[in-house]
Amino acid sequence: MAKDEIRKGLVGVIADKSAVSTVGRKDVGLTYRGYRIEDLARECSFEQVLWLLTRGALPTPDELQQLQKRLVAARRLPDEVKTCLEQMPATAHPMDVLRTGCSVLGTLEPELVDNVRMTKEHEDVIRIGERLTGSFGPMICYWYHFHQSGERLDIERYLEDDDSLSQVFLKLLFKSAAKPDALHNKVVDTSYILYAEHDFAASTFASRVTASTMSDVYSCISTAIGTLRGNLHGGANEAVMHFLEDLNNEQEAADMVNSKLSKKEVIMGFGHRIYKNGDPRNAVFKDLSHQLSQKPEGKPHLYAISQHIEGMMENLKGMYANADFYAASAYHQVGIPTYLFTPLFVVARTSGWIAHIVEQRSQNRIIRPSSAYIGPAERDLPSGGFVKSKL
Numbered sequence: 001m002a003k004d005e006i007r008k009g010l011v012g013v014i015a016d017k018s019a020v021s022t023v024g025r026k027d028v029g030l031t032y033r034g035y036r037i038e039d040l041a042r043e044c045s046f047e048q049v050l051w052l053l054t055r056g057a058l059p060t061p062d063e064l065q066q067l068q069k070r071l072v073a074a075r076r077l078p079d080e081v082k083t084c085l086e087q088m089p090a091t092a093h094p095m096d097v098l099r100t101g102c103s104v105l106g107t108l109e110p111e112l113v114d115n116v117r118m119t120k121e122h123e124d125v126i127r128i129g130e131r132l133t134g135s136f137g138p139m140i141c142y143w144y145h146f147h148q149s150g151e152r153l154d155i156e157r158y159l160e161d162d163d164s165l166s167q168v169f170l171k172l173l174f175k176s177a178a179k180p181d182a183l184h185n186k187v188v189d190t191s192y193i194l195y196a197e198h199d200f201a202a203s204t205f206a207s208r209v210t211a212s213t214m215s216d217v218y219s220c221i222s223t224a225i226g227t228l229r230g231n232l233h234g235g236a237n238e239a240v241m242h243f244l245e246d247l248n249n250e251q252e253a254a255d256m257v258n259s260k261l262s263k264k265e266v267i268m269g270f271g272h273r274i275y276k277n278g279d280p281r282n283a284v285f286k287d288l289s290h291q292l293s294q295k296p297e298g299k300p301h302l303y304a305i306s307q308h309i310e311g312m313m314e315n316l317k318g319m320y321a322n323a324d325f326y327a328a329s330a331y332h333q334v335g336i337p338t339y340l341f342t343p344l345f346v347v348a349r350t351s352g353w354i355a356h357i358v359e360q361r362s363q364n365r366i367i368r369p370s371s372a373y374i375g376p377a378e379r380d381l382p383s384g385g386f387v388k389s390k391l
């Protein structure tokens with residue numbers, strides 16, 4: 001790369017070393033700490049993956065039990081957080097609710113200044129990550145029910161100590177003390193695994209930029225949530241659902257694709273900065289969406305329309321579905337409201353963000369690129385015609 005070359009969007013720039021994941025090595029494949037995503041999705045729970053990402057190795061049964069205890073404790077929302085959730089408007093986007101909830105928790109349980117240092121003792125950071133991961137589901141459900149019906153959700157009423165993070169979310173969303181439907185739970189748990197980590201994706205890179213200034217963990221995570229929210233990144237799963245909702249059959253889907261492509265509009269859920277030959281997470285999400293569509297209450301037409309769009313994009317643009325495309329029809333068939341799709345991504349990705357914050361701190365140098373200036377040449381202030389406000 002030539003010294004003055006501008007890489008718009010930082011395409012192809014290798015910004016640092018990382019030992020967390022590999023994305024698209026030889027154009028395909030995703031591994032977390034060396035393990036293939038397909039194997040993790042099939043064999044592991046999200047809690048195991050959370051441990052793996054943040055600590056580098058799979059947990060022992062005892063370590064998993066300890067983690068579960070901490071995640072149970074993390075479900076508790078301080079009264080101050082509940083009050084803030086009640087004060088946020090019903091019209092707020094749930095991503096803004098989570099971003100703010102993260103900040104509020106950071107004021108109540110701050111990372112001690114003494115811990116914000118370049119050190120190899122990272123357990124405190126990981127524990128904050130666990131606290132946030134455990135509290136995000138209850139936070140979003142508390143806000144959701146309060147603004148749907150005025151009810152102050154009694155979180156523990158529905159939960160048991162062995163509930164996984166996916167079970168916690170589904171029980172609280174549907175206000176049910178019964179274990180959720182097995183396939184619904186598998187969909188949410190697997191989505192958490194698939195969404196957990198993705199190298200220097202925009203939100204992760206943003207969290208590392210904040211970490212590189214020696215800021216606190218809550219600031220890093222709220223930076224990341226704000227970055228994930230956009231439609232070109234995590235917000236795409238909601239954007240996909242918005243156009244799927246408007247389509248009644250394959251002909252309407254074809255008209256939508258042709259119309260958007262003719263206007264050079266981007267079709268959400270397709271394309272990727274790194275994967276040019278397909279996103280390995282897509283096959284897993286697609287299979288889950290298909291399984292759901294086969295249930296009596298499933299929506300086979302939604303799956304068929306999605307498949308039709310996927311085929312057209314491959315044929316017309318040579319472009320493949322990314323993780324967000326079938327995540328939309330899968331979450332929808334579980335009964336999750338569309339505006340909660342990206343918040344679920346946050347629950348999952350907090351583990352990856354934490355792994356990267358720890359890594360950034362352990363090999364820190366402030367992230368501060370340069371720009372190629374194209375503004376006016378250096379000049380004197382005009383002698384008159386403007387108000388000189390300096391005394």
Ligand SMILES: CC(=O)SCCNC(=O)CCNC(=O)[C@H](O)C(C)(C)COP(=O)(O)OP(=O)(O)OC[C@H]1O[C@@H](n2cnc3c(N)ncnc32)[C@H](O)[C@@H]1OP(=O)(O)O
Nearest residue numbers: 231232233234236265266267268269270271272273322323
């Ligand atoms: C979990 C995730 O965050 S996965 C990503 C989720 N985001 C989306 O699904 C949004 C839709 N996709 C996109 O906008 C893009 O593909 C991104 C943001 C994911 C990647 O962006 P880039 O790496 O800059 O795209 P890339 O350089 O491959 O684009 C090449 C060309 O394909 C076009 N293109 C890229 N994606 C799409 C799409 N989804 N639909 C139509 N055209 C597209 C671009 O407009 C560009 O066209 P041009 O050469 O005429 O300007």
Ligand SMILES: O=C([O-])CC(=O)C(=O)O
Nearest residue numbers: 197198200201202273323
């Ligand atoms: O890597 C990216 O650019 C976006 C992505 O797929 C993710 O964050 O999961």
